[in-house]
Amino acid sequence: MDDLLQEFIAETRETLEALSGEIVGWEADPSDRARLDSIFRFVHTIKGSCGFLDLPRLARLSHAAEDALAAVRGGDRVPDSALVSAILAIIDRIGDLVEAIDAGESFDDGGEALLIAALDAVPAAATPAAAVPSAPTLPDPAALAANPQRSGHKRSVRLSVDLLDRMMSGVSDMVLARNQLARHLRLIEDPRLEAMLERLSLSVDELRDTVTRTRMQRVEALFSALPRLARDSAASLGKSVTLVIEGGDVELDREMIELLRDPLVHIVRNAVDHGLEDRADRILAGKPGTGELRVVARQAGNLIIIDIVDDGRGVDTDRLVAKILRDQPSRAAELRGLDEEARLRLIFEAGLSSRDEVTALSGRGVGMDVVKANVEQAGGRISLVNRPGQGLTVSLEVPLTLAILNAVLVDAAGTRFAVPRQSVDEIVAVDGGAVRVDRVGTGSVVLLRGQRLPMVELGDLLDHAPAEPPRYLAIVSLREGRFALALDGVRDTQELVVKPAAPAVMRAGIYAGQMLPDDGLPILLLDCSGIAGKAGLTFEQAQVQVSATVAFEPVRALLFLDVDGARRLIVSDAVDRIEKVAAGAVRALAGGTWLTIDGRSVPVWAGQGVEAGTVRTVLRLQADGLELAYPVEEAIEIVPLPDELSPAADPHGTIAGLAVIAGEPIELVDPLALFAALPVAAERPLCLLYGSEGAWMEAFLKPTIEQAGYRVIRAVSPGERPAIALAIDEEADSAPTPSLRLSRSRGQPLYRYDRGALIAALKEHRA
Amino acid sequence: MIGSLQLVARIGGCGVLFDAERVDSVVEVGAVVPAPGAAASVIGLAAMRSRVATVLDVRTLLGVARCPDEKRREGGRAVATIVDGHLYAIAVDSLEDVSTFQLGAAPAGLDTTGEWDFVTGIGEGQHETLLALDVDRLVARASALA
Structure with a gap:
């Protein structure tokens, strides 16, 4: 952790230095988008790093600044001088805090709340810049210098x-x-x-x-922070995750490692936050409750590839498109024309979040566009493989600028080449009798210990020159399969620095880079997968396809703990999702129990005698356009439903029968019976309280109207269609929908205090 | 017009000019290691002190026949230059001079928007016309050569 902290300090200090120019420029011209973006990225990165370094004060400051800047980026706020000053004060304070951390001193947190509050100052108030508390000056440099160096303090410098x-x-x-x-x-x-x-x-x-x-x-250095990061991210969201790291021993250019650090952190966070589902949803989807995140580094050709694979829900491109469409309706035609891949790439657009609420963790999806920019800055590429419902793979490809590799030096086609030691399984002498080389058609096949492998001769591959029978064979193992590379000789193994070769050389498609051993004669490093590709080798897929002979998928059922303490089953296809609900979201109203979610009311099954206030988890059931929430204590697991069911005693009840799971009889809930038993199955119609007396009506009439089976609104939001409006007599004509006229004086048709008449009128309208 | 400093060289008998600003050094290339499969203009790789240079033969680009491979591998004089971070050594027959030239427009017959885009102009040498070469485009053309 100390190393990480030191790096964070050095990096922040350096960025601050580079940023100071931007800050001054932004102050002069707050509408400068590029500068705004770079300042935003700075605070966003700080926020990210603070999260796992456990620096709550810095996190608070940067989060607040990020929020304000995001509002500016989103066009919700105009950057006025007060805001600029407030942001600058926060950035100054971040710098001071970082210096204090480095010196191992405490720093008085006086005024930090004020600094944050200054951000929220109403622009109209035009807070004079002087009112923003300026950051206290740095501790006296002399005092700092006098401070003895902490023992064990690792010092570092940054070099070009x-x-x-x-x-x-x-x-x-x-x-x-x-x-x-x-x-x-x-x-x-x-x-x-x-x-x-x-x-x-x-x-x-x-x-x-x-x-x-x-x-x-x-690369390990790059990965060392990930386990903690993944764990903490998951813990703060109530998820659990296993992180698998492979290929940490690849050695890389430090420069590249630094460039990749931020993107990697973002991607891992995103995967935990957006990709992996909640435990309950995973169980419902038939996945293990703990999510798996794999980070794999490997070298392929002249690239280093880092795959971040999660087994979460993948990207819902429909939602992505819908979201962009909502923000930018003018792009409708363009969006319609996109294929699936292009739709997926929308995730890299600036300021986009597939998630509507902001979390402390990955914020507002700022990640992906910044990630892409960072990777491209390193000369790399980022690609996505989306498996809806199964997960997302993000691949970072960066050029191999410099790497140290253990290489076998060999002779082939009259030239000396190097082969990565890592991809050579073994080297066999042909005359040793262990192998046999057979000519088959235009190519050759090697028989080694009963296994036939295709053989590739470099000379033949490149010049179609007739080759001498090989003396040695390198058995090369790729991810796709194995093949034998014909060699004239084998020299030795050396640790060598690999550098990229010129494009004119790389176009051969069989080289990964060039090396210079101590004898001063350059060597080309062979790219084994490139050779296999060029030779047109196709390998049988090592993975056996999941056999398609299973004709009937067993019916799966969700085992859950019901609110009455009994364990019950429900067919999992009937469950749309398992949802955690906020306290108070489920209420007993209008004779029924209702769940308010996503701005709508959903009827709640109250058959097991649930207490409205205690519901925290519900199963959302859906059938034929009807919705129902079934309150549960918790989801347990998905089990295959046994073929044998004992029918229930009561044919009209909500229990379809008894199934035996692990030796215990369990009731199977019949979802159709639940819907049939619903008191009010449909969505409640809307009643608009219209006109100047709306507030009065809400105060006095709302309970009455709700009892009549309506939901009350004060204003029509897009997509809503009120069934009826309620207005005081003289205003009723301008209402957007048919309205009930309330009269002000006793004795008129619908006097506004006549509860019975109002209920009757509303019920009549519904019928 | 102020002239620019140019390196006068001879490639396959043609007199050419390299912008002195872009010439990293003038080198004597030692043994060249072949790079089979690479672009036709690539003779191979050679070490220049601790750096590896890609040795290019651009004679075909200038409309002159290539040297036979055996002779090319022996190395010889070359102009070293760095393009996109890669070190190249462009093989030349000989290096003649460094002097200031005023470049004129390339002759109308030369397709300087197409195949001959690496020619930026001409300079007047002693009783001959010298072609001024753009190193970046020359290397790009040579790399694309099948």
Whole structure:
């Protein structure tokens, strides 16, 4: 964690420095979108990092600033000078806090609430900038300097990559020069000279290792923060997740690791927040209750690929499109024309969130567009594979700018090549008798320990030159399958730095990069999957397809704990979803029990004697356009429904029968009977309280109207169609729907205090 | 018009000019390691101190026959340049001079929007016309050569 904190501090400090220009520019021209975006990204990143570094004060400040900036980005707020000053004050405070953390001191949090409050100041009030409390000045530098360095405090500096590159090539030059020198000195055969050279040689090697380490880092460094991040993210949402990490030992350019850190954090958070379902929903979908997140790094050709695979719900592209359509109706035609892939890519659009509420975790979906920008800045690509209902795979592909690889040096087609050690299973000598090479048609097949593998000859592949029978075979193992690569000779294994080769060379399609070993002759690194592709090898899918012979899927049922403490079953197809509801969302009203959700009322099954106020979880049932909420204590698991059911005693009850699950008889709820037994099955019609007396009517008449089976509204929102309006006599003519006229004086047809007459009139209208 | 500093070289008998600003160095290429399957203009790879350069033969682009492979592999003089972060060594017959030239427009017969887009203009040499080459486009053309 200390390492992470140090990196966070260094990074924040550096970004702040780079940002100071932007801030000044933004102050001068608050409408500057690009500057606004970069400031927004800064606070967003801080917010993200604080979450898992456990820095609540920084998190609070950055979250508040982010909210305000998001409102500006969304066009809901105009950046006036008061807002700009407030944001600047917060950014200053972030800088001060970061310095204080670095120094290991506490920092007085006076005025932080004020700083945050200043953000919310009503723009019209035009809070003078002076009223915003300016951040207290830094602790006296002298005092800081006097502060003794904490023991165990790891110090670090940041260097330009260019400088490191020069250092690295300088050391490589030195190694080559040493080798030349060594060759010549050996001819002289002076033992004293040789001893001196030996010493020089050792220190040069050591130096090279050190310098290489300054530039390279194992991908593990990038992954080390993820388990904690995934765990904390999941915990704060009440989900559980297992994180699987593979390929952490790939060594990568530090620069790339830094560039990938933010995108990776965002993607993992998004996967936990948006991708993985709640435990209950997962159980309902027949998945294990704990979500799985796999982060896999691998090298393919001249790319490093990091896959982040979740087994959540995937992306609902329909909702994505609907959301964009709602915000930007003018794009309707364009959106209609998109294919599924293009629809999926909409997720990268700026300011889009597939989620409507903002969570402290991944915020407002700012992630994906920023993630894409960051990855592309690193010269990489981001791609998505969506499996609706099954999960989402996000692949980050970044160019292999620099990597250290354990390589086998081999001879083939008259040239020396390198093959990644990792992809070679074994090397066999052809004349050893362990293998047999058979010509089959135009190609060759290798028979090795009873297994036939296709053989590829580089010379044949590239020039169609007739090749000599190979002397060695490298058995290459790819993810798709194995093949034998024909070799003329095998030299040795070396740890070498791989660098990208020029496009003119890469177009051969069989190289992954170039290396320069100590003898000073360049070597091309072979890309085994590229070779297999170029040779047109197709591998039988190792994975056996799920056999299609199962004719009848067993009916699945959800086992749940009912509110009366009994365990019951319901056919899972009848359950639309399992929903957690807020306290007070279920109420006893108008003679029935109702759940208010998504702005609508849904009837609640009250057969098991539920107490309205205690309901926290419901099963949402749907059939034939009707909706019903079935209150439960909790969902337990999905089980296959046994074929044998004992019929229930009461043919008209809501229990269809008894099933035996794990030796225990369990009642199976009949969803159709539930719907049939509904007191009011349909959605309640709307009653609009219209005109200047609306408030009075709401206060006095609402209970009466609700008792008559209506839902009361004061204004018509889009998509709603009131069945009837209620208005005072003289205003009734302008109402948008047929209206009941309430009269002000006693004795008129519908006097406004005559409860009985009002109920009668409303009921008559419904009928 | 102020002239620019150009490196005068000879490739397959043609006199050409390289913008001195874009020339990283002038090198003597040692042994060249072949890169089978690469673009036809790629002779192979050669180490230049600790860096690996892609050695290019652009004779075909200039309308001159390529050197036989065996001869190309021996190395020789080359102009080193960096394009998109990659180091290239463009093989030349000889290097003649560095001097200031005033470049004129390319002759009308040359299709400088198409196949000859790497020619930026011409310079007047001693009793001959020198073609001024754009290094970036030259490398791009050479890389695309089948």
